Amino acid sequence: MxxxxxxxxxxxxxxxxxxxxxxxxxxxxxxxxxxxxxxxxxxxxxxxxxxxxxxxxxxxxxxxxxxxxxxxxxxxxxxxxxxxxxxxxxxxxxxxxxxxxxxxxxxxxxxxxxxxxxxxxxxxxxxxxxxxxxxxxxxxxxxxxxxxxxxxxxxxxxxxxxxxxxxxxxxxxxxxxxxxxxxxxxxxxxxxxxxxxxxxxxxxxxDLLRSVSVGELVNQLQAEVLCRPDRLDLLVESLAIGAMNVNAALRYFGQRRNMAVVTGGDRVEIQLAALESSTQCLILTGKLPPAPFILTKAEELEVPILSVDLDTLTTVEIVDRTFGQVRxxxxxxxxxxxxxxxxxxxxxxxxxxxxxxxxxxxx
The missing domain is CATH 3.40.50.300 (P-loop containing nucleotide triphosphate hydrolases)
Incomplete structure (x- = not known):
């Protein structure tokens, strides 16, 4: 028995x-x-x-x-x-x-x-x-x-x-x-x-266990992937908002790692600063296309760029919520x-x- x-x-x-x-x-x-x-x-x-x-x-x-x-x-x-x-x-x-x-x-x-x-x-x-x-x-x-x-x-x-x-x-x-x-x-x-x-x-x-894949952020934000769709498996451990001047952004980004950076599609200097830091993806708000040289640099560095038809606050709220519900x-x-x-x-x-x-x- x-x-x-x-x-x-x-x-x-x-x-x-x-x-x-x-x-x-x-x-x-x-x-x-x-x-x-x-x-x-x-x-x-x-x-x-x-x-x-x-x-x-x-x-x-x-x-x-x-x-x-x-x-x-x-x-x-x-x-x-x-x-x-x-x-x-x-x-x-x-x-x-x-x-x-x-x-x-x-x-x-x-x-x-x-x-x-x-x-x-x-x-x-x-x-x-x-x-x-x-x-x-x-x-x-x-x-x-x-x-x-x-x-x-x-x-x-x-x-x-x-x-x-x-x-x-x-x-x-x-x-x-x-x-x-x-x-x-x-x-x-x-x-x-x-x-x-x-x-x-x-x-x-x-931070690793709380991280989310870029692909999951694409799903949650209903984002358009502008480059490197082959790197959506990258894991994002932190969120940064690029709303400051470029010098402050460089210091801020330098203190973080494996970031998703949310910034306006017209903030070229912030996008460049993010790409020179530990960034896993760029999330551009306002549905504005990035400059061609930004796309080229992101392609070379294998950093996906996402475009969302949302304002910055809504985008950040969705990303924050995604961190809290990670599987x-x-x-x-x-x-x-x-x-x-x-x-x-x-x-x-x-x-x-x-x-x-x-x-x-x-x-």
Whole structure:
């Protein structure tokens, strides 16, 4: 008779906190320990094409990256979007989604099932699929991922502990600025531990993980690519606005790296200064064409130039929002999160709390 797998639900206090990244890093460590893992995302957002079932894009990506066989993948049972919500509100959808979760309990063998939760503690409540409801249905422990914003983040975690109770196995504090690491370690971590909230990991902020591809900016801005469409894979780590004089711009650009520079199509001197700095793409506003020699220089330096029919403020808002919603589908980011988790997450403590014993340590 096959042993029953244990369940660990990865949740978060707000969307885009780093759940998928955590699962990628954690899954790799578990596999290195020789554990047989499965993965599923009950509530989906980013759907792919399949003739047989709802396929969540993140599930496909994780499965491919971890080389998981089909019998170690669990289906997404609901795509959460405006259409499904309106159907529920109109009483057109009366499905018992918690009952559908019982198929998650029929996993054939394995050691640990990793489930990716919704964006917040509440998301999915309309369908009885909130984080706590999913955990109760499959008897899962919860690992909560929180993007650190300030010391006030402690209040969010105390509130989550009250709501999740003993289901909360521990927390992972993510995206901590380097200058805040000591405060978190000496003040916040001990306090949370005293409150019965184990801190299993503290990941420092990474510009690379927050970066977005030039191609993603093209999509979000609905931009026209004026040159180097072959370099849309370049990663942008920071945003600079070229609205100052050229001397100030040179100093400003010199302090940043891997930038997207937003400036007017008529600001030739700013465009030139940007191309002489660590710039991954130029975003020209106002739908004004750049000077021919700017295009030539950008071609030589392999820097894409994008043209948008937007004002500077709107462009910056869209780019900022894109940074906040970045997804983890580039190989270099995968390697980065694996390294961060290996260095800053207590996998041994997690396994002990789950009462799991590594099968073997792989080379």
């Amino acid at each position: 096959l042993k029953a797998a244990k369940y660990l639900l990865i949740g978060s206090t707000e969307a885009y906190s780093g759940k998928s990244a955590t699962i990628l890093g954690l899954s790799y460590q578990l596999q290195q320990q020789g554990l047989d893992i499965a993965y599923g995302k009950p509530l989906g957002n980013y759907l792919g094409e399949s003739q047989t079932a709802i396929v969540e894009a993140d599930v496909q990506f994780v499965a491919q990256l971890l080389n998981l066989p089909q019998n170690r993948l669990l289906p997404t049972i609901l795509a959460l979007d405006e259409v499904t919500i309106r159907k529920r509100l109109r009483n057109e959808d009366r499905s018992d989604y918690r009952q559908l979760l019982t198929q998650y309990l029929q996993m054939p063998g394995g050691d640990l099932v990793l489930l990716e939760g919704a964006g917040t503690l509440e998301e999915g409540s309309l369908f009885d699929l909130s984080l706590l409801q999913v955990a109760e249905e499959v008897d899962a422990a919860i690992l909560l991922v929180t993007r650190y914003k300030s010391i006030f983040s402690v209040e969010t975690l105390l509130s989550a502990k009250k709501r999740l109770g003993d289901r909360l196995l521990g927390v992972l504090l993510n995206d901590i600025p380097t200058e805040q690491l000591e405060v978190v370690d000496t003040d916040m971590r001990p306090f949370l531990e005293q409150q019965g909230i184990p801190v299993l990991g503290m990941l420092p902020k990474s 983890l589908h580039e190989p270099i980011k995968v390697q980065c999160i694996r390294q961060l988790m290996a260095n800053h997450f207590d996998i041994d403590r997690l396994l002990s709390q789950l009462d799991l014993t590594p099968a073997a340590t792989l080379p």
